[in-house]
Amino acid sequence: MDNPTIRSYLHEHGFPLGKRKFKLFTFSRLKGSAVTYKEETKELIFTPPLRLVICSPVSFILQEIGTGFLRQGKVRMGRAVLEAQGMSVNAPQVTSSPIRVRMLSPLVVYSTLEGNGGKYTYYYMPYEERFAELVGQNLRKKYLLVYGREPYIPDFSIRPLRLRDQDFKVTYFKDTLIKGWMGDYELEGDPELLQLALDAGLGSKNSQGYGCCRLLTK
Numbered sequence: 001m002d003n004p005t006i007r008s009y010l011h012e013h014g015f016p017l018g019k020r021k022f023k024l025f026t027f028s029r030l031k032g033s034a035v036t037y038k039e040e041t042k043e044l045i046f047t048p049p050l051r052l053v054i055c056s057p058v059s060f061i062l063q064e065i066g067t068g069f070l071r072q073g074k075v076r077m078g079r080a081v082l083e084a085q086g087m088s089v090n091a092p093q094v095t096s097s098p099i100r101v102r103m104l105s106p107l108v109v110y111s112t113l114e115g116n117g118g119k120y121t122y123y124y125m126p127y128e129e130r131f132a133e134l135v136g137q138n139l140r141k142k143y144l145l146v147y148g149r150e151p152y153i154p155d156f157s158i159r160p161l162r163l164r165d166q167d168f169k170v171t172y173f174k175d176t177l178i179k180g181w182m183g184d185y186e187l188e189g190d191p192e193l194l195q196l197a198l199d200a201g202l203g204s205k206n207s208q209g210y211g212c213c214r215l216l217t218k
Helices: 004-012 059-072 129-147 191-200
Strands: 015-017 020-022 031-038 043-051 074-077 080-083 099-103 110-115 118-123 156-162 168-173 176-181 184-189 213-216
Touching (some): 020 129, 110 129, 118 176, 184 191
Antiparallel strands (some): 015 020, 031 043, 074 080, 099 184, 156 184, 168 176
């Protein structure tokens, strides 16, 4: 982000709701024309051009990110410094239900449970009943933050449409193991709630690069 005050506020505070804080943005996995993995160094090598999708229901977040890219002309990712060659805006509007979406980064759904003498993190699979329940709860909290009220139609459902073994992804964020799922899903509910799924992301850990999705057209 170009504005250090906004960058610091989002990093330190975000948008609080009860004991939780939401950042209200998400982004996709990095896409290149080709990707190779070096086993000996545990590195992913991307062949340019690269593409990154960033989503948020808060307009000033996107404005700050876009302004920063344009002014600097470069983006640092790890040890690599990349040239920002262009940006485009795509704002699909949800006007009906159900819709179909494809995950651009893994959808993460989890609970912190107690057992074996301590707490542990349990990651849910898309076919578990609790999976859909937690995705809906999370989405309604984001809706309350954005609109200042509960959705008029609180019902929400998510159903896997296309799910393969390779859609299960195990990743690390700052040495923390995170499990999530790619794939295609059907979402059903209030169109405003479904719109927020596209804009803010599905599930947890959105600001860490999880839960970004795009609308599939029939």
